[in-house]
Amino acid sequence: MLRVRITLVAVTAVVAAILVAIVTAYQGVAPLVADQIDRGLSDRADTVAALLDSGAPIPGRPDMTEQLLTVDGAVRALAPGRAALPVSEADRAIARSGDGTAESDATVDGKDYGVFTKARPGGGAIMVGQNQSEVARIDNEFLWRTGWITALAVLAVTAFSWLLIGRILRPIGRLVDATERITATGDLSARLPAAGRDEIGELTGNFNTMLAALRLSRAQQQRLVADAGHELRTPLTSIRGSAELLQRARGRLAPNDETRVLSTLVQEAKALDTLVGELVDLSTDHDIAEPASTLDLSELAEDCAQRFRRRTGRVITVTAADPIPILARPRALARCVDNLLDNALKYSPADTPVETHVRGGRLWVRDHGPGIDTTEPIFDRFYRADRTRATPGSGLGLAIVHDIVTAQHGKVFAANHSGGGAEVGFELRSNGQDLPT
Template sequence: MKLRARLTLVAVAVTVAAIAIIIITAYRNVSPLVAAQVDRGLADRADTVLALLDTGAALPVRPDTTEQLLDADGTVRPLTPGRNPLPVNDSDREVARTGQGSTETNVDIGETAYGVLTTARPGGGAVMIGQNYAEVDRIDNEFLWRTAALTLVAVAAAALISWLAIGRILRPMRRLAHATQRITTTRDLSTVLPEAGNDEVGELTRDFNSMLAALRFSRAQQQRLVEDASHELRTPLTSVRGSAELLQRARGKLGPEDETQVLATLVQEAKALDALIAELVELATDQHTAESPAEVDLADLAQERAERSRRRTGRTITVHLENPATRTARPQALARCIDNLLDNAAKYSPLDTEIDLRVHACRLTVRDRGPGIDPAAQRAVFDRFYRADRTRATPGSGLGLAIVHDIVTAHGGTVFAANHPGGGAEVGFELPTSDRPSSLPPVSALGDDSAVR
């Protein structure tokens, strides 16, 4: 069953329940009032009959009542000729014999129900007044039939109004469903979902549009990554193939020095391919997205990564701390950022120079003593596979700073690159000055122009 029909049924059910509650409550409240009114009518008729008997005046006849006298000896004398006599019980005879009190009973005469009031008559005996309930039953039945008819009309009106109103409310949802079905069928992510209002459906539509925009961007970046990766892989593969073919053709004819050089080239290019593929895999699979955020002390993390880099490279790395901050972040992701920055600095710094790692609040900067960065390329160094002309001979894939860019951007931070006045380059990142929510967004390895120096 469709949502519109289900919601209409719910609305109708609520309407029926509300009407039923109102009718039952009203009926229960009115019934005692009707019964009380009937009792007062019997008492008033009895008073009238007693008064007229004392004066000897004629008793006016009512179509819904029967009156009779009950003597002290139990003799019944009708006061309304032509009417069936009212049945007499022991309670009635006791009232007539004592000439005191009154009693009320309900009896059936033929197929008609009567309410009977027996009240003592001054001087002895009693007067019995019987009122049939035919009119009361008629009014009661008419009330029930009219209520049922009005209920049916109200339910039909509620169903129609609910169906139309819910259809109008769900119209944006239907448009959204049709649009998403078209996207699912055609795989066309360029489809823009229809505009909606400011309600929950409108919010859902805007969220879907944002998701589609992210998917379009991701698809475009994936395509670009594949194109760039195929281009970058072609060079080392060509070198490996050429060296292998040379060895195949030579078949032992190369001199030892030449053969050693060719094998060294093979090993070097194989290592380059291995490093490039590893970074491509990390860039494309977002290895750190499953990592849970935690409190990260930037000072401790910087010192830890600096010590690791010293052991690996043997370089002198000096850490400067100025009011370092603690932030909620993915620890391993930030550690990878610092490792990449230190590796980048070690690559471009002469062996006998030191590397500076500085942490100031939420800003981390790594300075090398290399040739610096062309001002025109200071933004491009974060593009994937970017290699400046003067650094193309330097080992590397051009992906290290791309990974830094993606991770930092996912944490809501920014990256930067500049030349130091004293020489060399400064590359780093800055995290937000306040903690982001603990549910950090995924690290998009295909993010905005991510890359490397």
């Protein structure tokens, strides 16, 4: 569970930080405390030496014991009723020389003492011992308090992290729930509320955008299926009727009638073949793996025009002005130009030319036909104006142009020429630049 893992990471980081802070502080404070204790012992030794020289009584301290070490190594107790401190060779050497100090640890009556030995001017030494029980008690109390405080801090951090991380991950939980619901039901209508401006909010926005794209794709797919079924019905009905007529006649038709029926069959089969091919092209992008490259629109237009000149024998002109390099998929763009030329040839009288123009990143084809109604959705799938329904075609050519161009971040346009006929074309960005709006 992501929430548990993140909480564990946060708590581990906090515990590590607390431990590092405690250890660092302890290591920094411990030498200071030890130095303070050593200074206290040294000051006590100086005080005892001064009182001995003045003959004044030495006031006792419950946590300390003092004794005088003579030059010959004899020990004289200065704190009656207290156990004597052990004397080492280093202590005797200081007493004999009358110079130097020494520090050591000792156990007296089962208790730990810190012992400080300091030479007296003129010979001998003062030995002062301090009971370490209080120091140990304070040290243990510090450790216990630190442990409890650390435990409480860890509990607080765990609870706070659990609640805070749960709040942060709530949008991700909604994403998980939405994906599970969509997987189970196939319902793409879900939309998540905005989740701020951070990475999770951006992820939520991208998820909503993805759902919107899926909804649009499904709607387009359903509309394509419905439109395709409608368009396929006409040629299939004609083919079926002609085939049934031939089946019933069984050779009894007049030669002219039989020829006419067979011609109808061939024409409708060709129309059906063209329609199926265009449907496949429209529903699947064969050039999706084709990498985009920089190309010259005028050269592409000339290549396409040359193919149509050989195929149809029609006059097709190409003019170019200020061509610029275009970033696009060559085969897909060639299909666009072919569809524009094919569309113009269908609506132009046989004795008129078809004109292809290139200017910058724009390419358009002009015919000399009756023109178009600019309010009509000529780039929609299967759309055909009432006055052109007798013209061969499926109404998919310009829809394919629209899909290819918009997929390459371009735009299509259509208008009537002032001298008659229609102009239909597209505009693409140049070398990755955005198109003007």
